[in-house]
Amino acid sequence: xxxxxxxxxxxxxxxxxxxxxxxxxxxxxxxxxxxxxxxxxxxxxxxxxxxxxxxxxxxxxxxxxxxxxxxxxxxxxxxxxxxxxxxxxxxxxxxxxxxxxxxxxxxxxxxxxxxxxxxxxxxxxxxxxxxxxxxxxxxxxxxxxxxxxxxx
Amino acid sequence: xxxxxxxxxxxxxxxxxxxxxxxxxxxxxxxxxxxxxxxxxxxxxxxxxxxxxxxxxxxxxxxxxxxxxxxx
Numbered sequence: 001x002x003x004x005x006x007x008x009x010x011x012x013x014x015x016x017x018x019x020x021x022x023x024x025x026x027x028x029x030x031x032x033x034x035x036x037x038x039x040x041x042x043x044x045x046x047x048x049x050x051x052x053x054x055x056x057x058x059x060x061x062x063x064x065x066x067x068x069x070x071x072x073x074x075x076x077x078x079x080x081x082x083x084x085x086x087x088x089x090x091x092x093x094x095x096x097x098x099x100x101x102x103x104x105x106x107x108x109x110x111x112x113x114x115x116x117x118x119x120x121x122x123x124x125x126x127x128x129x130x131x132x133x134x135x136x137x138x139x140x141x142x143x144x145x146x147x148x149x150x151x152x
Numbered sequence: 153x154x155x156x157x158x159x160x161x162x163x164x165x166x167x168x169x170x171x172x173x174x175x176x177x178x179x180x181x182x183x184x185x186x187x188x189x190x191x192x193x194x195x196x197x198x199x200x201x202x203x204x205x206x207x208x209x210x211x212x213x214x215x216x217x218x219x220x221x222x223x224x
């Protein structure tokens with residue numbers, strides 16, 4: 001009886017817990033991302049190395065933003081099922097999408113006064129922890145050059 | 153804490169901070185090396201991360217050390 005509880009009820013409980021909190025957290029995160037992205041719409045951001053300055057440059061600074069984010073237990077199961085049938089692993093693509101956008105926003109928020117961001121790059125790495133079996137936890141690093149123009 | 157987050161998902165703040173600090177350290181080491189070379193600026197800085205084993209990663213920060221002289 002105890003074995004049944006340990007093998008069936010606990011994983012199921014964690015699945016439901018993961019699904020409930022995970023989907024709520026994701027919705028909240030996306031709302032926050034969309035709201036903050038609107039604020040940065042006017043600031044040009046690109047990955048070009050050489051650019052035409054729109055004025056006299058006052059200073060340049062390195063901008064870094066990073067985030068470590070994990071997928072919930074329910075989505076991890078979905079992704080595991082996907083491995084059987086193949087196809088797009090949407091559970092992980094939403095994870096990577098929000099991690100990238102969050103890292104990008106953090107990079108920009110490091111320099112709120114910047115006029116332009118150039119040479120932006122993104123770096124992805126997997127955080128392997130024994131708890132997740134090395135799956136579903138990623139770190140995204142976004143970095144670029146913040147350009148500050150001289151105010152006329 | 154990280155184990156719990158693996159169930160419900162979301163940001164692992166501890167890991168974010170850990171990696172940020174490591175990256176800062178790598179950056180400082182790069183700057184120190186550039187100073188030893190007599191440079192006053194580093195351009196084209198890049199970061200690389202690699203997982204060594206479970207729970208450990210390597211942070212690499214590299215760039216080109218240059219000597220910038222004021223114009224004119």
